[in-house]
Amino acid sequence: QQQVKQSPQSLIVQKGGISIINCAYENTAFDYFPWYQQFPGKGPALLIAIRPDVSEKKEGRFTISFNKSAKQFSLHIMDSQPGDSATYFCAASMWVGGGNKLTFGTGTQLKVEL
Amino acid sequence: SQTIHQWPATLVQPVGSPLSLECTVEGTSNPNLYWYRQAAGRGLQLLFYSVGIGQISSEVPQNLSASRPQDRQFILSSKKLLLSDSGFYLCAWSVGTSSREQYFGPGTRLTVT
Numbered sequence: 001q002q003q004v005k006q007s008p009q010s011l012i013v014q015k016g017g018i019s020i021i022n023c024a025y026e027n028t029a030f031d032y033f034p035w036y037q038q039f040p041g042k043g044p045a046l047l048i049a050i051r052p053d054v055s056e057k058k059e060g061r062f063t064i065s066f067n068k069s070a071k072q073f074s075l076h077i078m079d080s081q082p083g084d085s086a087t088y089f090c091a092a093s094m095w096v097g098g099g100n101k102l103t104f105g106t107g108t109q110l111k112v113e114l
Numbered sequence: 115s116q117t118i119h120q121w122p123a124t125l126v127q128p129v130g131s132p133l134s135l136e137c138t139v140e141g142t143s144n145p146n147l148y149w150y151r152q153a154a155g156r157g158l159q160l161l162f163y164s165v166g167i168g169q170i171s172s173e174v175p176q177n178l179s180a181s182r183p184q185d186r187q188f189i190l191s192s193k194k195l196l197l198s199d200s201g202f203y204l205c206a207w208s209v210g211t212s213s214r215e216q217y218f219g220p221g222t223r224l225t226v227t
Binding site: 006032034036041042043044045046049089093096097098099100101102103104105106107 | 146148155156157158159160163164165171173204206208213214215216217218219220221223
């Protein structure tokens, strides 16, 4: 099963609040889990990524929490700002034939209100 | 630094017409290259990937094909477009076989009418 399930589909957070987006996967062959941020009309930008041997990774206001046994991972955006308003995609990847194949979630539209 | 280019940025084509989208990467050698399609309000679907010149792997049976005539050039083509081919096409690259990070280009918005 190659699917990656992402929730919620949309999220509204007040400025300064914490945004939390969750993802779940089924295939235990996935071994790299990136998050991407996408603004309208633009290509996705790599935000932060984690490997399954680590339970948490933090970069600035962005933190990934990873639960290998539950096959779940989440993105936390601390002190959310209006500039964080974008669509966020989780992904899971594995090496196949020399290529890094990414399977994406369906995305979460985040709106940070003043 | 590395830069990825895609053109055209937008394209409107009639059903049954051919398609050619181009992607080029600067500032790196022997990258892995990827084509994705993003339908409106959906996630990204991997279409093709290439680990070297002339080496193409197809992920989804479809009306499209890909070619890699040069090390840093990746082309997405179709002989006859279908309405269902409309979408946002994204090219991505990664550093050969040593890196997991994929970096995306600006995309091409294709509308088939």
